[in-house]
Amino acid sequence: MRMSERAWTVVTGGAGFLGSHLCERLLAEGHRVLCVDNLLTGRLDNVAHLLDRPDFRHLHHDVSRPFEVPEAVGCVLHFASPASPIDYLELPIQTLKVGSLGTHNTLGLAKAKRARYLLASTSEVYGDPLVHPQPESYWGNVNPVGPRGVYDEAKRFAEAMTMAYHRCHGLDVRIVRIFNTYGPRMRRRDGRVVPAFIQQALGGAPLTVFGDGGQTRSFCYVDDLVEGIWRLLGSDLVQPCNIGNPHEMTILEFAETIRSMVGSSSPIVFEPLPVDDPKTRQPDITLARTRLGWEPRVPLAEGLESTIAYFREEPERRPSPVQSANAR
Numbered sequence: 001m002r003m004s005e006r007a008w009t010v011v012t013g014g015a016g017f018l019g020s021h022l023c024e025r026l027l028a029e030g031h032r033v034l035c036v037d038n039l040l041t042g043r044l045d046n047v048a049h050l051l052d053r054p055d056f057r058h059l060h061h062d063v064s065r066p067f068e069v070p071e072a073v074g075c076v077l078h079f080a081s082p083a084s085p086i087d088y089l090e091l092p093i094q095t096l097k098v099g100s101l102g103t104h105n106t107l108g109l110a111k112a113k114r115a116r117y118l119l120a121s122t123s124e125v126y127g128d129p130l131v132h133p134q135p136e137s138y139w140g141n142v143n144p145v146g147p148r149g150v151y152d153e154a155k156r157f158a159e160a161m162t163m164a165y166h167r168c169h170g171l172d173v174r175i176v177r178i179f180n181t182y183g184p185r186m187r188r189r190d191g192r193v194v195p196a197f198i199q200q201a202l203g204g205a206p207l208t209v210f211g212d213g214g215q216t217r218s219f220c221y222v223d224d225l226v227e228g229i230w231r232l233l234g235s236d237l238v239q240p241c242n243i244g245n246p247h248e249m250t251i252l253e254f255a256e257t258i259r260s261m262v263g264s265s266s267p268i269v270f271e272p273l274p275v276d277d278p279k280t281r282q283p284d285i286t287l288a289r290t291r292l293g294w295e296p297r298v299p300l301a302e303g304l305e306s307t308i309a310y311f312r313e314e315p316e317r318r319p320s321p322v323q324s325a326n327a328r
Helices: 017-028 044-050 085-090 092-113 149-169 193-202 222-233 251-263 286-292 300-313
Strands: 008-012 032-036 054-059 073-078 115-123 174-177 207-210 216-218 241-245 247-252 268-271
Touching: 008 017, 008 044, 008 092, 017 032, 017 044, 017 222, 032 044, 032 286, 044 054, 073 092, 085 092, 085 149, 092 115, 115 149, 115 222, 149 174, 174 222, 193 207, 193 251, 216 251, 222 241, 222 286, 241 286, 247 251, 251 268, 251 300, 268 300
Parallel strands: 008 032, 008 073, 032 054, 073 115, 115 174, 174 241, 207 268
Antiparallel strands: 216 247
């Protein structure tokens, strides 16, 4: 999907892990990219190599507050949100705001500019699923008042708002439900299992497994995910679409894989399972296969090699200070 020379593609959360990879892909495909990110959980380092390009700009802004883009806009991709448990448990109000007010503001921008809109949703809309694997037709099993509910319900609301704009205003929309994704530029201390295990193994610390390790996840390499999002953006598929790797494994198996690939002798220790932690997570990607011609290509070992190499080379960074002014 190529854009006119004048139009910009807006990517909120564009300095984050996924957003920065997506910005690179859009630029490679001929888009002019406006990255909107207040750097609450994103990092300017992720897009520093793009800042001198004439077809790329960064706007430091919290999309929970209204904003305008004076130029023509062809696409709006809303990826702004805390996305890991450690973030949205520490930033519950901001998470709810970016999923509600941020979605409203970006939908309003797309409507005003007559632009295509893509919402980054999540497998967390399925909650702790009672259906396995999870197809898009499954409505989910979510605890709205539990600690994880701030993220789950923010994304469920965002999907509802997106479809309301489609039905009421005829807005051209896409919704991607993203399953566990990993790769370079993940933050060391974002609380997700991939950077946690890699960091622990590299440092010789015990690998922390919650529960008995029997809960399952599936892991998609970031390049595969971005390819799926690119194909969805250029498709005519309005309904939500799962993008993720259907290869399922237990957390204990994953810990042992990381330990072996790093060459670590770190022990594995077990801690109590967090509240509402899903017991299973595996995407049904039938829709992506049939409508987008997409499925993941990067084997787990290959993707982990690149990710481990990134963490070996990436210097330790101080976490960004929590910006809590909007929490009131």
